[in-house]
Amino acid sequence: MDLPNFKKHLIEKMGLTTEAFVQVERYVKVKKVVKGEFLLKQGKVCKHSFFVEQGLLRFYALNEEGKENILQFATEHWIVSDRGSVYFKEPTTYCIDAFEDTVVVLLDESFIEQVSKISPDFRQRNERLLQNHIRHLYKRISLLLGASAKSRYLDFIKMYPDVMLRVPQWMIASYLGITPESLSRVRKTLAEENFKIH
Amino acid sequence: MDLPNFKKHLIEKMGLTTEAFVQVERYVKVKKVVKGEFLLKQGKVCKHSFFVEQGLLRFYALNEEGKENILQFATEHWIVSDRGSVYFKEPTTYCIDAFEDTVVVLLDESFIEQVSKISPDFRQRNERLLQNHIRHLYKRISLLLGASAKSRYLDFIKMYPDVMLRVPQWMIASYLGITPESLSRVRKTLAEENFKIH
DNA sequence: GGTACTTCTTAACATACATCAATGTACAGG
DNA sequence: CCTGTACATTGATGTATGTTAAGAAGTACC
Numbered sequence: 513m514d515l516p517n518f519k520k521h522l523i524e525k526m527g528l529t530t531e532a533f534v535q536v537e538r539y540v541k542v543k544k545v546v547k548g549e550f551l552l553k554q555g556k557v558c559k560h561s562f563f564v565e566q567g568l569l570r571f572y573a574l575n576e577e578g579k580e581n582i583l584q585f586a587t588e589h590w591i592v593s594d595r596g597s598v599y600f601k602e603p604t605t606y607c608i609d610a611f612e613d614t615v616v617v618l619l620d621e622s623f624i625e626q627v628s629k630i631s632p633d634f635r636q637r638n639e640r641l642l643q644n645h646i647r648h649l650y651k652r653i654s655l656l657l658g659a660s661a662k663s664r665y666l667d668f669i670k671m672y673p674d675v676m677l678r679v680p681q682w683m684i685a686s687y688l689g690i691t692p693e694s695l696s697r698v699r700k701t702l703a704e705e706n707f708k709i710h
Numbered sequence: 711m712d713l714p715n716f717k718k719h720l721i722e723k724m725g726l727t728t729e730a731f732v733q734v735e736r737y738v739k740v741k742k743v744v745k746g747e748f749l750l751k752q753g754k755v756c757k758h759s760f761f762v763e764q765g766l767l768r769f770y771a772l773n774e775e776g777k778e779n780i781l782q783f784a785t786e787h788w789i790v791s792d793r794g795s796v797y798f799k800e801p802t803t804y805c806i807d808a809f810e811d812t813v814v815v816l817l818d819e820s821f822i823e824q825v826s827k828i829s830p831d832f833r834q835r836n837e838r839l840l841q842n843h844i845r846h847l848y849k850r851i852s853l854l855l856g857a858s859a860k861s862r863y864l865d866f867i868k869m870y871p872d873v874m875l876r877v878p879q880w881m882i883a884s885y886l887g888i889t890p891e892s893l894s895r896v897r898k899t900l901a902e903e904n905f906k907i908h
Numbered sequence: 909g910g911t912a913c914t915t916c917t918t919a920a921c922a923t924a925c926a927t928c929a930a931t932g933t934a935c936a937g938g
Numbered sequence: 939c940c941t942g943t944a945c946a947t948t949g950a951t952g953t954a955t956g957t958t959a960a961g962a963a964g965t966a967c968c
Contacts, residue, residue, distance in 0.1 A: 573848075575856035583848055583855075596845030599838055606848075624837070635833060639822070640797055642840045647794030649847040650771075650781055650804075656854040657781075657887035658773035661955075680915060689855035694955055696917055859925075878945060892925055894947055 513542050517565050517588050518617050522627075526637050532630045539626060541618045545610040552594065552608040557601055560618040561593035562586070567614025568678055572686070573606050580607075582687040585675045591619070591641075611679060661690045662698050711740050715763050715786050716815050720825075724835050730828045737824060739816045743808040750792065750806040755799055758816040759791035760784070765812025766876055770884070771804050778805075780885040783873045789817070789839075809877060859888045860896050 515537065522528045522536060542565070545551060552558050554574060562569065564586050571584040571592050583606065586592040597604040598621055628635045655664050665688055669676050676684065681699075682692035690698075713735065720726045720734060740763070743749060750756050752772060760767065762784050769782040769790050781804070784790040795802040796819055826833045853862050863886055867874050874882065879897075880890035888896075 573852035573856065575852075579856060581852050581855035583851055594845070594848075595841040599841045625834075636823075639837065639840070642837070642844070643793040643797050646840070646844060646847065647792070649844065649851065650792075653781055653847065653850055653854065654771035654773075654779050656851065657779035657884075658771065658777060682915070686855075690954095691956060692916075693918085693957080697955085700917080880945070888924095889926060890946075891927080891948085895925090898947080 513615075515542065515565050515617060518563055521563070521589055526627075526631070526634055528627070528631045528634070532627075535630055536627055540623070543616050543618055544614070545616065546613050547610055550607065550609045551616065552604060552606065554605050554607055555603050558594040558597035558604045560620055561591050561595065561598065561623070562608065563591050563617040563619060564588055565615040565617055567610060567616075568612040568675075569608055569614055569616070570611055570679075570683065571606060571608050580686055581689070582683060585672065585679065585683075585687065587674055587678070593619075611683070656689060661688060661694060662702065664688050665695065665698050666702075711813075713740065713763050713815060716761055719761070719787055724825075724829070724832055726825070726829045726832070730825075733828055734825055738821070741814050741816055742812070743814065744811050745808055748805065748807045749814065750802060750804065752803050752805055753801050756792040756795035756802045758818055759789050759793065759796065759821070760806065761815040761817060762786055762788050762790070763813040763815055765808060765814075766810040766873075767806055767812060767814070768809055768877075768881065769804060769806050778884055779887070780881060783870065783877065783881075783885065785872055785876070791817075809881070854887060859886060859892060860900070862886050863893065863896050864900075 518540075519533055519537075522533050523530065528536065543551075545567075551562055551569065566588060569586040569590075569592055570582055571586065571594075572580045572582045574580060584590075584592055592608060594604040594606050594608075596602065597606075624635060624638055655667060659667070665684070668684060668688060681695055685692045685695040688695065716738075717731055717735070720731050721728065726734065741749075743765075749760055749767065764786060767784040767788075767790055768780050769784065769792075770778045770780045772778060782788075782790055790806060792802040792804050792806075794800065795804075822833060822836055853865060857865070863882070866882065866886060879893055883890045883893040886893065
């Protein structure tokens with residue numbers, strides 16, 4: 513099983529040498545999931561972080577009425593997980609499933625530990641990734657607190673143009689916290705505005 | 711300057727020995743801010759994380775119309791920062807100011823590094839804190855995506871009863887992403903419901 | 909090629925929440 | 939004591955978004 517994206521991530525982004533990567537590659541497990549298959553269901557304890565080698569996952573919560581709220585899409589190079597569940601061994605309240613046939617690399621709880629032994633500054637780089645992740649989450653919260661559906665949508669397509677092309681509109685609506693019908697209206701007004709400008 | 715809360719945090723939560731704490735205490739700087747004073751303004755690069763020894767800070771974004779959206783309150787034992795700005799040396803888009811006269815411990819970028827040298831498993835514990843923080847942020851996002859103002863308010867007073875008693879209602883409204891008027895009405899309906907039950 | 913299924917759009921109507929404006933209440937400073 | 943200021947409440951009205959329902963367009967399968 514070839515893992516070009518995982519390799520690229522560890523070498524270019526996390527500073528591993530090629531030799532270090534070979535060691536890591538021997539250590540990790542790979543899993544294939546087909547479209548619709550679950551990697552995590554609410555109530556289970558999350559055992560891994562999932563690095564997306566190829567494909568597209570979604571990470572979502574179910575509210576009281578069973579409606580899905582998409583917290584995160586994950587395409588190639590993304591890592592997704594309920595880290596709290598992994599670290600604290602608590603049942604998760606989230607679900608992760610595949611929206612495309614997907615290949616994931618399974619990173620267990622001791623992954624960071626293990627790689628740090630091989631590549632000393634891995635831990636620090638990982639910490640940076642976490643900080644960056646937190647920053648993104650704050651940005652998302654501030655948009656949810658203070659921006660209209662329209663500007664949240666514009667932000668989304670700017671941030672995740674690839675995702676926009678790969679998932680249906682109703683999933684984007686779920687990510688934005690609105691209904692598919694509302695998103696359809698938002699898109700209509702945007703189209704009309706552009707028409708007027710040109 | 712005595713720092714009982716900082717001491718408690720590092721020893722009980724982060725596993726430092728008393729001797730290790732003494733070393734750390736020598737290393738950090740302490741700052742006092744009066745009510746209304748800023749620790750961070752948008753456009754500046756954030757240089758520190760702020761541990762709240764005593765007092766109450768708020769961390770907020772300003773949207774296009776200049777409306778404040780409170781991302782986080784920080785009371786005793788909390789750490790608040792635009793970590794992204796610290797790590798990537800980018801100007802922040804957030805503000806932090808004091809809502810009470812506050813004593814903060816300034817933690818600079820190398821703080822984790824330094825303490826890790828003194829106390830070996832500090833890094834790992836810190837990572838756990840970050841994971842936990844991320845989990846809280848996801849929970850907040852899922853509430854903003856899928857829960858009504860009323861249930862977000864109920865969640866807030868359950869999670870942060872201390873904050874509720876120390877800040878005005880309009881700030882809680884800002885944290886919840888609604889107007890003060892709406893929060894007032896939410897409270898009214900809650901009061902009426904309780905009246906009916908008993 | 910027809911049938912079923914999913915997605916997107918549109919329209920009519922409903923509702924949660926925002927906005928604007930007025931009033932009430934507490935409290936601080938002169 | 940009066941007065942100003944900050945905060946909370948309330949009411950009337952507006953608006954963004956939700957709900958329900960129908961139809962259109964695309965695609966998958968028999």
